[in-house]
Amino acid sequence: MRTFKIEEEIPSVIYQALKNRGIENLRSFQIEAFQKGLLKGKNLVISAPTASGKTLLAEIVSVRNILLGKGKALYLVPLKALAQEFYENFRSWYGMAGVKIAMSTGDLDSPDYYLSGYDWIIATTEKVDSLLRHGASWVRHISTIVVDELHMLGEPGRGATLEILLTKLLQILPEVQILGLSATISNADELALWMKSELVESDFRPVPLYEGIYTKGKIHLFEKGVEKKTEESLGEDSKPDLQIIEDTLLRKKQILVFVSARRLAEAMARRAAKLVEGYLSEDEKKQLLKLAQEVTGVLEKPTQQCQNLGKCIENGIAFHHAGVVRKQLNLIEDAFRRGLIKVITCTPTLAFGVNLPSHTCLIRDLKRFDEERGWSWISVMEFKQYGGRAGRPDYDTEGRALTIATRPGEYDEILERFIKGRIEKIYSQLFDESALRIHLLSLVADLFVRNYEQAIDFFSRTFFSHQFGRTEALETKIRELLKLLEEWEFIEEKNKTYAATALGRRINELYLDPLDGWRIVDFLRKSPSLAFKDEFTYLQFVCSTGELSPPFRVSEKERYSIEQKIALFEKSLWEKEPPYWSSFYENFIRIFKTALVFYEWIEEKTERIIEEEYKIPPGELYTKVLSGEWVLYAGEEIGKLLKLKEDIENLRRLRIRMHYGIKEELLDLVRLKEIGRVRARILYSFGFRKIRDLKNADIKVIAKILGPKIAEKIKKQL
Secondary structure, eight states: OOOGGTTTTSSSSHHHHHHTOOOBBBHHHHHHHHHTTTGTOOOEEOOOTTTHHHHHHHHHHHHHHHHSSSSSSEEEOOOHHHHHHHHHHHHHHHHHGGEEEEEEOSSSSSGGGGGGGGGGEEEHHHHHHHHHHTOOOOGEEEEEETTTGGGGGGSHHOOOOOOOOHHHHHHHHTTOOOEEEEEEOOHHHHHHTTTTEEEEEEOOOOOOOEEEEEEEEEEEEEETTTTEEEEOSOOOOSHHHHHHHHHHHTTTOOOEEOOOOHHHHHHHHHHHHHHHHHTTTTTHHHHHHHHHHHHHHTTTSSOHHHHHHHHHHHTTTEEEOTSSSSHHHHHHHHHHHTTSEEEEEEEEGGSSSOOOBEEEEOOOHHHHHHHEEEEEOHHHHHHHHHHHBBOOTOOOOOOEEEOOOTTHHHHHEEEEEISOOOOOOOOOOOOOHHHHHHHHHHHTTTTTSSHHHHHHHHHHSHHHHHHHOSSSHHHHHHHHHHHHHTTTTEEETTTTOOOEHHHHHHHHTTOOOHHHHHHHHHHHGGGGGOOOOOOOHHHHHHHHHHGOOOOOOHHHHHHHHHHHHGGGGGGGOSSSOOTTTTTTTTHHHHHHHHHHHHHHHHOOOOOHHHHHOOOOOOHHHHHHHHHHHHHHHHHHHHHHHHTOHHHHHHHHHHHHHHTTTTTGTTGGGGGSTHHHHHHHHHHTTTTOOOOHHHHSOHHHHHHHHHHHHHHHHHHHHH
C-alpha cells in the first residue's frame, strides 16, 4: 500500500508533508492500523520498537482530525525534552499549513488559558493533570489523544498519574479517539482491552538490530534471540568496554555507553578520552575545543565537573547524566547528532529522553544498586529500551546492542535473561498510597467523586481494576484515605456527600501530595508560636517534605563536618537533632545537609564551591532548588488561606532568594529583567543598592559596568 493510494482519505497538507520528508511507502503494521480503523475514529494501541514509525500514525490522525474540524489534538509525553522535540518537529512540518501548535510543560499552578486558541497541544502527563485541576475548559474540545510511551503506566510514581489521567479523560470525553504508542511489551493486549482499542503489534525496525555479547575478543550477534554471526572485535584494548568503543570508532560510527551511576559515567568518559581522541580529524579537534569552551562557560565559575566535562569533550567524548546542567546537555546532544562527539557515556535517563540514536549501544552495567535491595539485575524492558537506541535510519544498515561477559557462566546468564528473555508485563502502580492520596483528593476537588460509592465506581474503570478486579484491599485503603483527608480538613462530608474545603482545593491545584499539604499546614499553624525562626528554620522544614525526597546523601568522609555544623544552627532547627543511635538520625542528617546546601546557595556560594564542599553537581543542585522553590511557593499560597502575613512575607522573600541564589540585600535589584545573582552583585558592589539608584543614574555609568545593551534594557524597564 503506497502513500499516494490514501491521498483521497487524508488532507493534502499531510500527504505533502509526508512526501517532503521522503516517506513513499507505509510499513505493514502502519497499513494494519489503517485497516483497523485509524481514519474511522477507532482507538488503537500500537506496540512496536523504537523508530519503527509509530509517531507517523499519530501525526496523521491528529492533523487529519484537526483539519476536518473534529476538534483539538492532545499529544501526551512523559518528559519535557520529548515535548520540545515533538513540538519543533510538528511545527516545522505543519505550522505553515495553518495548524496552530503549542507546547505546555511548565508551571503546575496555571490554567494556561491561552491553549484554548491552539489546535494541537503537546504536553507532559503531569501538566495535563494539573490543567484539569484548574478547570481548563478547552479540554472538552479535544477529539484526539495520543499517549506516547504508554508503557510508562508501569513506572513507579508516575505511572499512577498517567493511569488516573487517562481514566479521567475517557470519562470526560467518551467520544474521543485515543492512540496509545508503546515499546514492545508482553501484555499490550491487556492495555488495549482496558482502553477499548484495537491492537497493532510489530517487531519491525527500519534498521535491523543485533543484540550481542562480547567475550574473549569475539562479538556474538543475535537477531530475535537467534545467533546470526560472530565477529572478531576490531578493537585492541585489553579492557572489554574500551575495546568495544574502539571497534565502533574503527567502523567510523558512534556509540552510547550505558552505565548504572553518574560517577561511573564520568569515570568511563575520562578513561576512554585518550582512545577517542586518536580518531578525530584536525578540524574536529578545533570544533570540539570551541564546544568545550562553550560548555564550561555555561556557569559563572566552572565547577570541577564542568572542567572534567570540557576536557572530555575536547577529546570527542562526553558524559551525560542528571547532574549535568540542561544547557550543557543540549550542547552535547546537538554535537552528537552532528557526529562531532563520537561517544557518550550515560546513565539510564538518556534512554527515556530525547531521540539520540547511534550505531552501537553498549549496555555495560546489567546490575544496579538500590539502597533497599542492594545489587539487582535491570529489567529486560530496560535492556531493550537502551538497545533500541542503536541503528540510525539513513545512516546505518544495522544497529548493535552489546553487553559484556567476562566471568564463568555470565555469557549463558546474559543470553537467557536478556537476549532470549521475555519482556516483563506492565502492572498498574495505582495501589501506591502516595498516589492514591494525591488522586483521591483530586477526584473529590474536581467533582469526579462525591461519595464513597462513586470513588469505587471511578476506580473500577482504572487499569488496576482491569488487571486485578475489585479488591477488598483497595476499597479499604480508599475508605481509610477519605477519612484521613477529612481529618486533615481537606474534604468534608455532609449528608453522605464529600466536598473539598478551600484548603483542599488549593492543595489540589498546587499539585501537592496531601501529606505534604498537611505538613505545610501544620508547620504554618505552629510557626507563630516558635520562640525563634529564621531562613534556616524554613529551609529545614522544606527539605523534610516529600517534594525534596530523597534528601542529599551524606558520605562517611563528610559526616563529621556536617555534624559539626548542626551546632551552628541548633537555635534555628524546626526538627531537633535526635540521638545518633536513633532510627531517625540518618534521615535527619540528610535533611540537614540538603537545607545546608540551600542555605549556602542563598548566601551566594557558587556552584563550584557547593560542588567542592558538598559533592553536589550543578544539575542536581538546580533540580533540588526548583523543588524547594515550589514548596516555598505552596507555603505562601497556603499561608494566604490561613491569613499568616508574617510567614507569607518570609516565604515570599526566601522563595525569590532561592530562585536567584542571592542574599536578602539583592532582592530589589533582581526585580529587573536581565538582572540575576551575578549582575545584581556587581551593581551592588558599585553602590547601586536599590532600583531607584539605577533610575537616577546616567545610562553611560551603567553601561560601563554591565555593557551598553544591558544598560539600555534596564533603562527601558525603569
